[in-house]
Amino acid sequence: MTHxxxxxxxxxxxxxxxxxxxxxxxxxxxxxxxxxxANLTHIWKPLLHEVAAGxxxxxxxxxxxxxxxxxNHFEFQxxxxxxxDREARTIILEPTFDEQGAELVPERxxxxxxxxxSVGSTTxxxxxxxxxxxxxxxxxxxxxxxxxxQLLNAYLRAHAEPEAHEGEINVAIVGAGATGxxxxxxxxxxxxxxxxxxxxxxKPENLRITVIEAGPRVLPALPERIGTPVHRTLExxxxxxxxxxxxxxxxxxxxxxxxxxxxxxxMKVWAAGIRAPGFLQDIAGLETxxxxxxVVRPTLQTxxxxxIFAFGDCAxxxxxxxxxxxxxxxxxxxxxxxxxVKTLKARLAGSTTALPEYRYKDYGSLVSLSRFSAVGNxxxxxxxxxxxxxxxxxMFYVSLYRMHQMALYGxxxxxxxxLGSRLGRGTEPRLKLH
Numbered sequence: 001m002t003h004x005x006x007x008x009x010x011x012x013x014x015x016x017x018x019x020x021x022x023x024x025x026x027x028x029x030x031x032x033x034x035x036x037x038a039n040l041t042h043i044w045k046p047l048l049h050e051v052a053a054g055x056x057x058x059x060x061x062x063x064x065x066x067x068x069x070x071x072n073h074f075e076f077q078x079x080x081x082x083x084x085d086r087e088a089r090t091i092i093l094e095p096t097f098d099e100q101g102a103e104l105v106p107e108r109x110x111x112x113x114x115x116x117x118s119v120g121s122t123t124x125x126x127x128x129x130x131x132x133x134x135x136x137x138x139x140x141x142x143x144x145x146x147x148x149x150q151l152l153n154a155y156l157r158a159h160a161e162p163e164a165h166e167g168e169i170n171v172a173i174v175g176a177g178a179t180g181x182x183x184x185x186x187x188x189x190x191x192x193x194x195x196x197x198x199x200x201x202x203k204p205e206n207l208r209i210t211v212i213e214a215g216p217r218v219l220p221a222l223p224e225r226i227g228t229p230v231h232r233t234l235e236x237x238x239x240x241x242x243x244x245x246x247x248x249x250x251x252x253x254x255x256x257x258x259x260x261x262x263x264x265x266x267m268k269v270w271a272a273g274i275r276a277p278g279f280l281q282d283i284a285g286l287e288t289x290x291x292x293x294x295v296v297r298p299t300l301q302t303x304x305x306x307x308i309f310a311f312g313d314c315a316x317x318x319x320x321x322x323x324x325x326x327x328x329x330x331x332x333x334x335x336x337x338x339x340x341v342k343t344l345k346a347r348l349a350g351s352t353t354a355l356p357e358y359r360y361k362d363y364g365s366l367v368s369l370s371r372f373s374a375v376g377n378x379x380x381x382x383x384x385x386x387x388x389x390x391x392x393x394x395m396f397y398v399s400l401y402r403m404h405q406m407a408l409y410g411x412x413x414x415x416x417x418x419l420g421s422r423l424g425r426g427t428e429p430r431l432k433l434h
């Protein structure tokens with residue numbers, strides 16, 4: 001019987017793995033490759049802050065899983081994983097419902113010989129009172145679009161009421177990591193674009209953006225030499241940055257920090273911390289940590305089942321020589337996907353040699369502050385660590401997305417997509433206005 005490889009999660013890593021395996025072992029008939037995801041389309045998660053601000057039209061940049069599967073010789077199954085039966089070697093998918101609540105696809109199981117879990121992560125609100133009820137998160141495209149619609153509605157409401165005074169919108173962003181600071185800059189840009197399109201009853205300076213960080217500096221996971229210019233740029237844009245301010249309570253109208261400071265905000269985004277999806281916690285007896293990540297060995301095999309692999313944000317993979325795990329970053333997921341392509345091919349070939357182990361390579365970090373600036377560093381064996389800022393950093397930042405597209409589409413289709421996007425600029429608004 002043909003070996004069954006099931007990949008759960010169509011994020012950047014899972015989709016790249018399914019595509020590369022489909023084009024090789026799937027096309028050759030050596031394995032049946034199946035990708036499972038709860039959505040029909042994919043959008044690169046690092047772009048969700050642009051979707052939220054409206055500077056990116058998600059419909060123009062989405063990838064359809066069904067079409068990608070056809071083009072690359074793998075199968076796509078729509079569904080959300082609910083449980084795992086290791087003895088029967090099956091995963092159980094929740095039923096899928098349509099917009100009216102009618103069952104579209106019933107609960108079902110999918111059999112596997114090799115299972116790869118790459119379901120990513122969700123925002124961790126640390127159990128903060130009121131956060132789940134009153135904050136928006138940017139884990140999915142739907143959440144990003146919901147934020148954009150709320151922002152646009154506020155402007156349209158003010159524009160449609162001539163008697164209304166020039167009001168203001170208070171936006172609070174919890175977390176000064178990459179998502180938080182990039183969203184703040186994109187929102188500042190959106191305020192100017194909305195005014196330029198005639199929705200000017202709310203002036204750009206009246207979109208008041210506050211970034212709240214519990215730690216001592218912005219971008220706490222990155223080198224300080226990157227965080228410092230980012231902080232300086234945000235303040236130049238008029239963004240209020242609060243450091244050492246841990247949020248203790250969130251209500252419909254404000255946030256409160258542990259020292260009692262009240263921050264008024266009609267729109268609130270929580271962008272601090274991550275955790276793996278809750279259904280992974282101790283699933284089928286597999287080892288997980290306190291944030292639901294599956295604990296894996298350097299081979300990316302789970303510690304209690306050699307036929308189940310996990311990678312990306314949902315996996316706790318040790319970094320040899322340190323007491324830390326591999327950071328939850330897109331470049332790590334890409335590297336791990338590349339390793340798993342080799343690993344799974346070796347298993348199919350019946351190799352008896354030890355499986356290769358993953359070693360994280362940090363190639364640097366880049367943070368984009370919309371059209372205003374970009375900051376980062378590139379790391380390599382020959383150049384060491386090179387600091388980048390401004391236009392050059394922005395070009396390298398854009399190239400990261402192009403590399404993701406190249407892995408999925410190939411060079412020709414990526415170039416055609418870039419050309420089509422450039423040609424369409426003259427007939428489309430610079431900001432999504434619906």
